[in-house]
Amino acid sequence: MGRLAGKVAVITGAGSGIGRGTAELFAREGARVIAADIADDRGRRLEESAPGRIKYIHCNVLEEAEIVAAIAAAEAEFGRLDCVFNNAGAGGANETVDQISAQGFDSVMHLHVRAALFGIKHAVPALKRASGGAIISTASVAGLSAGYGPMLYSIAKAAIIHMTTVAAVQLAEHRIRVNCICPGLIATNIFATALGLPSQLADTRLEAIATAASDSQPIRRGGLPRDIAEAALYLASDGSDWVTGQALVVDGGLTLGPAGMQQMSAFAPIVQALMPEAAEFNQTP
Numbered sequence: 001m002g003r004l005a006g007k008v009a010v011i012t013g014a015g016s017g018i019g020r021g022t023a024e025l026f027a028r029e030g031a032r033v034i035a036a037d038i039a040d041d042r043g044r045r046l047e048e049s050a051p052g053r054i055k056y057i058h059c060n061v062l063e064e065a066e067i068v069a070a071i072a073a074a075e076a077e078f079g080r081l082d083c084v085f086n087n088a089g090a091g092g093a094n095e096t097v098d099q100i101s102a103q104g105f106d107s108v109m110h111l112h113v114r115a116a117l118f119g120i121k122h123a124v125p126a127l128k129r130a131s132g133g134a135i136i137s138t139a140s141v142a143g144l145s146a147g148y149g150p151m152l153y154s155i156a157k158a159a160i161i162h163m164t165t166v167a168a169v170q171l172a173e174h175r176i177r178v179n180c181i182c183p184g185l186i187a188t189n190i191f192a193t194a195l196g197l198p199s200q201l202a203d204t205r206l207e208a209i210a211t212a213a214s215d216s217q218p219i220r221r222g223g224l225p226r227d228i229a230e231a232a233l234y235l236a237s238d239g240s241d242w243v244t245g246q247a248l249v250v251d252g253g254l255t256l257g258p259a260g261m262q263q264m265s266a267f268a269p270i271v272q273a274l275m276p277e278a279a280e281f282n283q284t285p
């Protein structure tokens with residue numbers, strides 16, 4: 001028996017990276033999954049990899065009606081809904097505070113904040129029919145502090161964290177738990193796509209990204225989609241039945257302190273500046 005045996009989940013952005021890794025893990029753990037994305041080729045390949053367990057549906061999360069349809073597909077195909085994972089996303093405009101455009105602002109907030117909010121909204125009736133369930137959204141370490149992503153992206157991810165808190169309080173009485181995950185650096189296509197590389201080329205760079213990022217955090221290996229999938233599995237499962245309103249940081253320790261890695265690294269420049277003087281002073285005659 002898997003940890004999600006009998007459960008049905010909708011996962012957005014399931015065609016690639018974190019979403020795909022989560023769809024595959026959920027299916028292995030006994031869930032049936034509606035995999036929602038706009039990348040139809042990838043979605044169909046995912047469906048073919050787990051026939052009867054994963055069903056792909058074209059769903060652009062910018063369109064409220066398509067979110068509604070993806071959630072309806074869970075009940076239509078598999079008879080119920082237990083979990084929605086609002087995960088679709090992209091890097092978005094890389095504007096600094098003095099450059100922000102209305103268009104950049106609207107598109108990043110639309111894709112991340114509005115889509116996740118409507119994902120929560122439309123999950124509620126079906127989760128009530130199932131007598132409760134789990135809603136999970138993908139936030140980011142960029143939503144916790146500066147320096148981990150473009151400005152608008154960081155603001156959007158911070159909004160997802162707070163949306164999680166507020167929705168969790170409102171939905172607790174229905175046994176609907178609402179949590180989010182704050183991934184650190186995960187080797188997915190998001191970086192190459194943001195730099196304009198075509199997705200087929202991006203696919204060939206995943207190992208290089210994981211290797212490049214392996215020294216970026218105290219746990220010295222690159223973050224992988226399965227690291228986030230395991231967190232989503234916990235939050236979707238009955239093992240987290242008393243956990244709600246949380247932002248679960250899964251980052252190999254990236255956000256633990258200055259520079260995120262070596263002990264005392266913030267003091268290193270000061271120590272370096274004083275070193276020659278100290279050496280001279282401590283010289284024994």
Ligand SMILES: NC(=O)c1ccc[n+]([C@@H]2O[C@H](COP(=O)([O-])OP(=O)(O)OC[C@H]3O[C@@H](n4cnc5c(N)ncnc54)[C@H](O)[C@@H]3O)[C@@H](O)[C@H]2O)c1
Pocket residue numbers: 012013014015016017018019036037038039059060061062087088089090091111138139140141182183184185186187188189190193
């Ligand atoms: N990779 C990281 O380091 C990292 C870190 C923190 C947070 N995240 C977040 O994780 C989530 C997943 O990203 P990923 O890293 O797996 O990237 P990815 O590019 O591999 O996957 C993103 C998926 O979202 C889909 N998508 C994009 N716009 C969509 C839309 N309008 N409607 C439906 N689907 C859409 C894409 O087609 C793609 O399949 C995003 O919300 C991202 O912000 C990623």
